Amino acid sequence: MVGSNNGSTSYTRRCRLLIIILACVSYFASAFSNHLCHHRLSISISTTTKIINTQTPLQQPPTRSWATFSAATSIVDTNETRKSAESTFWRTVPTSSSPSENGTSKLPAVAGIDRENGPLPPGSYKKIGERDSITSCLLGIGIRSQVNSDDGNEIWEEASKNCQKLIDSGFNTFVMNNPAADDLKRLPLSKKKTIRRGETNKARIRLEKQRKQNLVLKTKIRHEAEENFYKVLHLNTPKSVLRSCNFMVNLEVPAVLSTEHTKYSGIDEEQATMSFGNGWMVRESVGNALKRVKGETLGSVVLEYCEHSPYHLDVLDSLFEMKREGLIRSISTKNFPPSLLRSALSCGFNMESNGIVGNLMNTHNLRSDSELGILCSEQDLSRHISAPLGGGLFTDSFTHSNKKKIETLFGTCCHDESNVISTAQKWAKYQSIKDTLHELSQKYQVSHESISLRWLLQMNEKAGDSVIVGTRLGMDLREQKGGSPYNRQSDLREVFTFALEHDDMELLSELSGRSSSQEFPPEGDRQIDFSNKALWI
DSSP: OHHHHHHHHHHHHHHHHHHHHHHHHHHHHHHHHHHHHHHTOEEEOTTSSOEEEOOOOOOOOSSOOSSOEEOOOSOOOSSSOOOOOEEOSSSBOOOOOOOOTTSOOOOOOOTTOOSSSSOOOTTSEEEEOSTTOEEEESEEEEEEOOOOOTTTTHHHHHHHHHHHHHHHTTOOEEEEEOOOHHHHTTSOOOOOOOOOTTOOHHHHHHHHHHHHHHHHHHHHHHHHHHHHHHHHHHHHSOHHHHHTSEEEEEEEOOOOOOHHHHHHHOOOHHHHTOOOTTOHHHHHHHHHHHHHHTOSSEEEEEEEOOTTOSOHHHHHHHHHHHHHTTSEEEEEEESOOHHHHHHHHHTTOOOSEEEEEOOSSOOTTTOTTSHHHHHHHHHTOEEEEEOTTGGGTTSTTOOSSOHHHHHHHHTTTTOOTTSOOOHHHHHHHHHHHHHHHHHHHHHHTOOHHHHHHHHHHHHTGGGTOEEEEEEOTTTTOTTTTTOOOOOHHHHHHGGGGOOOOHHHHHHHHHHHTSSSSOSSOOOGGGSOOTTOGGGOO
């Protein structure tokens, strides 16, 4: 009996010991597995040179968290470590896609993309900056400045909420534009007058002074809108999300007045001819911009061209000095002529892009054989295209009832300097483009707006051209007044769900006049009358 009890006790001890050993093995195996999962270790087999990655991507949590966490969404190679995507309060921060081996671009066309939220597919972004680079969406958002109204802080709360919707949908590039033309009617702007032959130089100077005063007033409105909008946005948005966005700021070049101008304008002559080479005024402007956007650094500074100003290169020199100091991430220009761009590039100022106006009615700066197109191709300079929808002409909701507004747009953002045609010819050209957009929208099952934007992005995709689309961000309070809710992000995400075929791209290029310098033949009343002897030499 005693031997039997001792044998039973020994067997029990062995079983317990075996259970403890199995538990320890299971524990360490689980810990090692989690270590591999979280740190994404790469295991290489010594008998071969091929590297085997054992990473298992972590699943995104079903609910959004305020805390920033890392999501292992990219495989780590032992030769070259790539930065994994970072998930924030709303979304996954996009990683810029590198060009493919054959040199073609990867402009995405994913039919099954979510139309509401989530990161845009790879290829929808490009990297800007050098050391502290950020990713910028190829489809940027231009916020139309709101003129002071009685709605107070409500409009900025609405704008902040809708901006968060756009960020949630993958759009991370924003810029505050000047007030829209309709809003300017409520401003105390000086009326424009036409300078006629025989008028004194004093009248010309007075008209130029009025124009500058109007420009100063528009800039003041934009600055106030930036300050109010970014103040509310920072209060309601986590900093981790704001750091992943590219907030662009427009910067004006100071103009100069000659001695003859200062005699009538009342501006001190010494102040008018002041040198901006020391850069203190530029630094003051950048400092004020940092205060308005409530940021640590400026994502992108866009330097606007000022006619007759001699300070463009001086301002660029100061901006690039501040970029080296870390106050600015990237620098771009806007409406710079090719000659000035060549001068800036020859001085070593490598800008990210040059802003232009371009759409289906205005292809002057979009042509590859133009002086600007050749320069951009030679210097690998991308273009930042504004007014891509022609002030709303190429959207589904635009009607032909307001002919006066359409003709106004024909003379502004839809005016092609290289193809001067009459108003009747512009109407014929616009109608042919609208009919083609309608046919293509039925073919691809997308909107007119998506066709227009896709044509611009796909036209020169290898160079990384980007487009800026204007929106009010719901500041007209349409939803509060019983209208439809703000859903601009769904319309813009549609651009990345399809790709235009080559024949359709050529058709739109032909209709827009991009393929040739002259789209329509001149009318009879524009032909030269050679029977008029007054024209003879």
